[in-house]
Structures are given as C-alpha cells and as structure tokens.
Amino acid sequence: MALMAKPYTWIILLLLPLAMALLNFDLFGPQTLSAYFGYTFFAAAVTVLIAMRLLGKNAGSPLINLPAPVLLFIALALFIFLHGLITRTLNLTHYYWMANAAWFWAVGRLGGRRPWGAAGPEVAEAVGGKRISTARIIGLLYKGVSLLALLESLVVCCQELGLLPAKNPLYTCTGTWENPNVTAMFLSLAIYAVLTAPNERQRTMAYTIAGIILLAIVLLKCRTAILVAVLFVAGHYWTGLTTFIKSKTRLSKGLIGGITGALCVATVLLLAVGTKRDSTQGRIRIWENSVRLIAQKPIAGQGFGRFEKQYNLFTANERLPDNDHVNMPYNDFLELGVEGGLGAVALWAATLIALWRHHRKQGYSVLPIVALLLIQLTNFAFQALPVLALFLLYAAIPPEVSQKRSPVGIRSAGLATPSARPVTPYAGILRILGVVCIEAIALVLCINQAVLANNFYERKVIAKNDTAEDAIEAYEDLAHSLKNFVSYRSSFGDAYLKMKQYGPALGQYLQGLESSSNPDILFKCGYCYQQLLRYDSSQYYYTLAENMQPYKFGPRMALLKLYQQQGDSSLIKKEAEEIVAMPVKVESNEVTSIKGYARKILEKYNQL
Numbered sequence: 001m002a003l004m005a006k007p008y009t010w011i012i013l014l015l016l017p018l019a020m021a022l023l024n025f026d027l028f029g030p031q032t033l034s035a036y037f038g039y040t041f042f043a044a045a046v047t048v049l050i051a052m053r054l055l056g057k058n059a060g061s062p063l064i065n066l067p068a069p070v071l072l073f074i075a076l077a078l079f080i081f082l083h084g085l086i087t088r089t090l091n092l093t094h095y096y097w098m099a100n101a102a103w104f105w106a107v108g109r110l111g112g113r114r115p116w117g118a119a120g121p122e123v124a125e126a127v128g129g130k131r132i133s134t135a136r137i138i139g140l141l142y143k144g145v146s147l148l149a150l151l152e153s154l155v156v157c158c159q160e161l162g163l164l165p166a167k168n169p170l171y172t173c174t175g176t177w178e179n180p181n182v183t184a185m186f187l188s189l190a191i192y193a194v195l196t197a198p199n200e201r202q203r204t205m206a207y208t209i210a211g212i213i214l215l216a217i218v219l220l221k222c223r224t225a226i227l228v229a230v231l232f233v234a235g236h237y238w239t240g241l242t243t244f245i246k247s248k249t250r251l252s253k254g255l256i257g258g259i260t261g262a263l264c265v266a267t268v269l270l271l272a273v274g275t276k277r278d279s280t281q282g283r284i285r286i287w288e289n290s291v292r293l294i295a296q297k298p299i300a301g302q303g304f305g306r307f308e309k310q311y312n313l314f315t316a317n318e319r320l321p322d323n324d325h326v327n328m329p330y331n332d333f334l335e336l337g338v339e340g341g342l343g344a345v346a347l348w349a350a351t352l353i354a355l356w357r358h359h360r361k362q363g364y365s366v367l368p369i370v371a372l373l374l375i376q377l378t379n380f381a382f383q384a385l386p387v388l389a390l391f392l393l394y395a396a397i398p399p400e401v402s403q404k405r406s407p408v409g410i411r412s413a414g415l416a417t418p419s420a421r422p423v424t425p426y427a428g429i430l431r432i433l434g435v436v437c438i439e440a441i442a443l444v445l446c447i448n449q450a451v452l453a454n455n456f457y458e459r460k461v462i463a464k465n466d467t468a469e470d471a472i473e474a475y476e477d478l479a480h481s482l483k484n485f486v487s488y489r490s491s492f493g494d495a496y497l498k499m500k501q502y503g504p505a506l507g508q509y510l511q512g513l514e515s516s517s518n519p520d521i522l523f524k525c526g527y528c529y530q531q532l533l534r535y536d537s538s539q540y541y542y543t544l545a546e547n548m549q550p551y552k553f554g555p556r557m558a559l560l561k562l563y564q565q566q567g568d569s570s571l572i573k574k575e576a577e578e579i580v581a582m583p584v585k586v587e588s589n590e591v592t593s594i595k596g597y598a599r600k601i602l603e604k605y606n607q608l
Helices: 007-021 032-057 068-087 092-112 134-160 180-195 200-220 223-248 253-274 277-296 307-316 332-340 342-362 367-378 385-396 425-465 468-477 486-498 502-512 519-531 535-548 554-566 569-581 589-607
Strands: 125-127 130-132
Touching: 007 032, 007 134, 007 385, 032 092, 032 385, 032 425, 068 092, 068 332, 068 342, 092 385, 092 425, 134 180, 134 200, 134 385, 180 200, 180 223, 180 367, 180 385, 200 223, 223 367, 277 307, 277 332, 307 332, 307 535, 332 342, 332 367, 342 367, 367 385, 425 468, 425 486, 468 486, 486 502, 486 519, 502 519, 519 535, 519 554, 535 554, 554 569, 554 589, 569 589
Parallel strands: none
Antiparallel strands: 125 130
16 A cells, blocks of 8 residues: 555544644744744645545545535635736735645545545554554554644643743743744643543543643633633533533523523623723724724735735824734734725625534534634634634544434534535546646645745845845845845845945835834934935934834834934933933833933033
8 A cells, every 4th residue: 555545644644733733943044934834835835735645546436525614715715816916015914824825624634635645434444454443543643643642742741840931031931932822722622632432441631631721721821722622621521511500400401501601691791801901902992993994995905915014004104102012903804804805794694604513513513613713702713823722623523423413324524515426537637627727726826835934044045144235135135035024124224224225224124114023124224314314204213113112212212312412402301301201111221221211311402
C-alpha cells in the first residue's frame, strides 16, 4: 500500500496546518508571521494532495457536489479575494482567506467522500489486514488535537513556573503565541475534542488532559476562553445533570435549561463587569466606533486588512485621554462590516446558519458553533489562526453520531454532500475539471506563500545584517512582491533614514501608511518633515501619533522640540506644562528624562 493511502498519514497531514498555526517565532520578523505562513502554506499543500487523491481514486464520483456551508464559505473567501483584486489592495488577509477556503474544502472532502478507500460507512481503510472504522479514524484525529492542546497547556504551565520564557514580556505566560488570548481560546475550543465520546478505558486520561487544559486557561486569564470552556464542560455533562436534577426535583427540562441560561448570562456579566472593567469599557467604545465606521461605507467597506488603519485614523481625529492604537474590534462581525461592508457580514452569517442547520439535521453537536459565536462576539477568531483552523476542522469532520441517535448506524465522517444524481459523462468531466481548478489554485497559493515567506525572511536578514547603503539596493529587488506590505516600507524607509536621506525615507513611510496607521511610522513621517523644514506637516503627523496614543511621551517630546525649532514660545510653554502634568503609565529612564527636560524649560520661562 502506498504511503499516502494510509489513514494515519492523512491524520498527520490534517494536523500539520493546525500545529503550524500554533508556532510563533521571529523567522520572518513579527512572530505571528511564522504561524501565518506555516498555516497557509501547509493548508494549501494538503489541499493539493487531497485533490490529487480524489482525482486518482474517485474519478467517477461527484467530486465537487458540495454542501451549502462549504459553498458559502468559499463564496465569502472569493468575495474577499476579488475585493482585494478590484481595489488593488491585495495583502496577507486575502491570501489567508483563500487558504481557509482550501483547508475547509480539503478537510470536508477527505471526511465526506472517504478517500481512504472505504468500502462503506462502517469501514474506512484496511491497514495490516485490519479494518479501521470511520469512528476510529475521527477518534485518532481528535486525539491528535488533544495532544496538541496538552503540549500547549504544558508550555503555559512551564512559563508560569518560570521554566520557559513567555513570548510576550508583558505577561508571565502566553503559550506559543505572543497574544495569550489566542492560546487560551484555542485551548478552550480543544476541550471539545478532548471530551468527545471517550470510552471507559480512555475516560480517565481524557479528564486528566481536560484538567490540565483548564488550568492553563485559568493561568492565561482570558474571560472568553473561560466561558467557552464552561460551555463545553456543561454540554458534556448536560444529559447526566438534567437527569439528576429531575430525579431530585420536580423541575421540567425546559425550566432547568432556563435556569442554566440565566446562570450563564450572570456569569458573562460577572466576568465582563466584575473583572477587567476598564478592558470591558474599552471594548464597548471600540464597538461603538466600529459601528460608526461601518455607516461610512456600508456597501463597499474600508478594505480587507485595513481595519487597523481606518479605525485608528478615525479615533485620532479626537483627542481623548483613553485613546490607544487598536488592531482589531474584538468582534468579528464588526470587523467584517468595517472591512467588507454588510455583504461580507451577510455571507458569514449565512455560512453559520447553513452549518447550524446541517449539524442539526445530521444529528451532530452544535456546541462548536455556539462556542465560535461566543468567541466572535466577545473577542476575535478570524485573526486567531489556530482558533479558526480548529473550528473549520470540527465543522468539516464532526465526531461520529451514536447509533442511538442515528437509526441507520454510524454515519460517515465529514459534511454530508447532497444526494448524488446519476452522473452523465459531461457532468463527470465538469466535476473533474472543477477539482483540477481547485488543485491549481491551491498549488499557486502554495507557491505564492513560499515566495512571500522567503521575501519576508530576506527583508529581515537585510535589516539585521546589511549596511544602510547595501540595504537600499537589496530592498529595491524585493519591491515587486513586498510593495504593499507596511513592514517592508518601514524597513526601506529606515535604511534611507540612516543615510539621512529624509526625502526618500519619507516617501517609503508615506507608502507604508497607505495600508496602516502604525504610530511609529507616523512619528517617523513627522521627523522627516521636521528635518525637511516642513513644520506644518511635521506637526500634523506628530499630533496624529500623540492623539492615537496620548499616554506616550515620545510624540509630545517631539512636538516640544519642533516648537523650539520654530521658536514659538507659547506652544513651547504649553507643551512643557502638559508633559510635566502627564500621568506616568510605565516608569522608565526615558520618561524621567523627558519630564526633567520639560521642567527645566518651564523653570527657564518662569524666570523671564
């Protein structure tokens, strides 16, 4: 038997994109890029392999007769990609959605059409003379997810004990991601795989793993993850709990459900208001501003991957003391609305509704869908790569339905396809061409992501090792593939800045601001304009950076020196007074030095 025909090999391949999505390291610069490129590349590669397998083994079957949830999700991904093509703003977000669509299709086809060589719904493959049931294969896949979650949880615990460094110095433990919320939400979603139908022999091990995961979630202090974990644990024990309560009381099942729902609402309110109150108020404000942004362009949207730019420029027009630079709205529906308009929101809502109806019809649990909704409404899933990847795996290959709930016995894995009609020769050819197109798109995506990853790696090496003069020449060679990426424009501008070529440096920074509102780049634009003696423009960019992060002293110090260079006494005194009066958020030598400088200026003016 060929290696690729073995179910165990396919299980490892299915877990590989998920495992890569968990890895953060600085190979390409920002640590999250390693997870991004690892996930998108291997998701596309697995899609190519599965499409080849389908063409080789099932040439006469309805290969692209897809269920509604998959079709809608692919439609959303194509909408996002075409939106980028039409507006000429293609970026990593667009490729990410294409990779998600490829991954969802591939996992669904692998499970739904049983390319393991199954002879029927009860049997998936023969290995070593033994038949392996579909339920057994799904069980192994879910055990793989449980193993990944266990390893991630152990990393969190070791970080808490000081045995491993956290990825982010602001936290004691983060897991393998810089953002501890991403790790926590992945772990909470993985509890579903851990608790899914373990037999008596495996139950003790499953509960032990679940306990370690729950401990890690508590250490990560993510409220959304705690709620999702409670949801899965409650769902796991729901039947036994309702039976016990009914045996001890006269409460009906509906009343028990109502009381449970009220307790869940109370828990949500307690976590939202009783803990991290400032964070909750900040998110409510972000939601309000996001709604106002959607109202500006409800049809076309602001552009995918551009929430960070548009939101921060929107809020920087007002000088509010609690402003801060925001990367996401902590609500995926609002993010879709801001970036793609109401049409994108409608497509995603239709996908979830279709998935809900499909799972209810087939007898699968809807808990993963409820969990994702909870994550999307209170935090984020689209930008949390391992969270969305794991959900798509759950949606495409749900656990087997028990024979009690399924009168026809054990169901086949994966999203059930619509009942197949007799296939005419022309229909068969069209369907094969469809899979060939999917394979070609996945292959192009795979190559594209490999080239992009290599170019990002070169950008990092150039910035680290090359002299400014050599870096400028090297960056020019990367312009064709990286011209739309802010990190490239920032590095290119830094090289010119080291050479004190302020005009070309400014040009690179301004091009970077076409897709971002990064405060550091705004600050550098202000500095370049100051060196070019264009004081009004310099003041504009310094003020934007100041309004975006009013608690930071750097932009205020830059404005103070700009006013000194202009010789404007009233503005000098006013800015110095504001710096002295500013509260200190984080003590540092730099802050102490800036405050001392401002005090000396005030003393000088007070003596006049």
